[in-house]
Amino acid sequence: MNIALVFGGCSSEHEISCMSAKTIFEALDPAKYQVTLIFITKEGQWKKVDQVRDYTPEECKDFPTAVVIPSHEADNCLILAEPVVRTHIDVAIPVLHGLGGEDGTIQGLFELAGIPYVGCGVLASAVAMDKITAKKVVHPLGIRQAQYVDVYRHELAAMDQVISRVEEKLSYPVFVKPSNAGSSVGVTRVDRREQLADALQLAAQHDSRILVEETIIGHEVECAVLGNLDVGATRVGEILAADSFYTFDAKYNNPESQTVIADYLPEETIQEIRKDAVRIFKALDGSGLARVDFFVEEKTGAVVFNEINTFPGFTSISMYPTLWIHEGYTIESLVDRLISLAVERKQA
Numbered sequence: 001m002n003i004a005l006v007f008g009g010c011s012s013e014h015e016i017s018c019m020s021a022k023t024i025f026e027a028l029d030p031a032k033y034q035v036t037l038i039f040i041t042k043e044g045q046w047k048k049v050d051q052v053r054d055y056t057p058e059e060c061k062d063f064p065t066a067v068v069i070p071s072h073e074a075d076n077c078l079i080l081a082e083p084v085v086r087t088h089i090d091v092a093i094p095v096l097h098g099l100g101g102e103d104g105t106i107q108g109l110f111e112l113a114g115i116p117y118v119g120c121g122v123l124a125s126a127v128a129m130d131k132i133t134a135k136k137v138v139h140p141l142g143i144r145q146a147q148y149v150d151v152y153r154h155e156l157a158a159m160d161q162v163i164s165r166v167e168e169k170l171s172y173p174v175f176v177k178p179s180n181a182g183s184s185v186g187v188t189r190v191d192r193r194e195q196l197a198d199a200l201q202l203a204a205q206h207d208s209r210i211l212v213e214e215t216i217i218g219h220e221v222e223c224a225v226l227g228n229l230d231v232g233a234t235r236v237g238e239i240l241a242a243d244s245f246y247t248f249d250a251k252y253n254n255p256e257s258q259t260v261i262a263d264y265l266p267e268e269t270i271q272e273i274r275k276d277a278v279r280i281f282k283a284l285d286g287s288g289l290a291r292v293d294f295f296v297e298e299k300t301g302a303v304v305f306n307e308i309n310t311f312p313g314f315t316s317i318s319m320y321p322t323l324w325i326h327e328g329y330t331i332e333s334l335v336d337r338l339i340s341l342a343v344e345r346k347q348a
């Protein structure tokens with residue numbers, strides 16, 4: 001099978017994508033898969049490279065440019081320009097986190113080109129990426145979520161009004177986050193009014209829509225789902241962040257942050273999380289994979305939905321593969337399964 005492994009990308013999670021892609025690449029059995037590596041630079045150039053790693057723009061110069069032709073007539077083709085080489089692609093794996101990769105845009109390109117791809121389609125990717133829209137789609141399921149106020153960037157010109165609107169509905173501490181972003185980029189915990197304006201301005205640098213949420217105190221837990229029509233869910237993992245919350249630094253730079261299998265939570269709570277994860281995935285029309293994140297509130301024990309990630313971190317120590325390994329998968333068998341699901345989805 002010809003696989004196009006696409007990694008890097010323009011989002012703030014470029015480096016994480018390179019690490020996730022390395023894990024997936026190493027799990028692809030060379031006896032089964034012929035792999036074409038497509039690196040997307042931070043500036044958005046597509047390059048056919050020969051190794052899975054991060055490249056500087058200078059290093060990229062001599063690699064051929066890669067082009068996907070958005071036409072079914074091109075026979076699932078990826079063209080590697082200068083000189084033009086056509087490569088037939090059976091399945092693309094967009095190992096991209098965040099904007100331009102996890103948000104439905106690259107999925108749309110593969111749809112137009114007729115190339116099957118791993119993971120969620122355009123709709124589920126776009127809805128999951130946008131936290132405000134995801135909240136609205138999840139709302140009718142009756143699953144608890146943090147109370148929130150949504151704010152448009154242009155409204156920040158009248159900052160006092162925005163602050164009043166937030167304070168009418170929520171009390172401090174609150175979480176301020178861009179509606180579209182990831183890896184905690186642009187996310188701030190705000191303990192008092194004086195910090196709110198700066199937090200809103202920071203979030204506004206990443207998206208034109210901002211979410212201000214009530215703070216949920218409790219366990220931060222995650223559940224991995226896998227499948228198309230028949231969707232399976234894992235046990236639940238907990239994040240033990242080495243910081244006041246799970247910041248970018250706590251996620252990727254602080255070795256004291258840990259993830260554990262949270263079998264110590266009440267079994268009823270674990271089953272509720274698993275059921276909710278699948279319901280949320282289905283409500284978004286998910287396919288392939290996703291990691292669905294929740295809190296278990298300390299005071300009440302209630303399960304509170306936080307967000308859903310359609311291409312979760314896939315490094316060897318990331319929660320998504322760890323949870324499936326706990327279920328008896330290996331990274332190799334997990335990647336095989338994701339590729340089969342991509343083919344099955346296209347056929348369906």
Ligand SMILES: Nc1ncnc2c1ncn2[C@@H]1O[C@H](COP(=O)(O)OP(=O)(O)O)[C@@H](O)[C@H]1O
Binds near residue numbers: 177214
């Ligand atoms: N409402 C909230 N209450 C408590 N902590 C929160 C809340 N929202 C976000 N956080 C913390 O901030 C982190 C990043 O927020 P999250 O919504 O997961 O965005 P991202 O897409 O950047 O991962 C979470 O992992 C959690 O530690």
Ligand SMILES: [Mg+2]
Binds near residue numbers: 183184293307
């Ligand atoms: Mg998160």
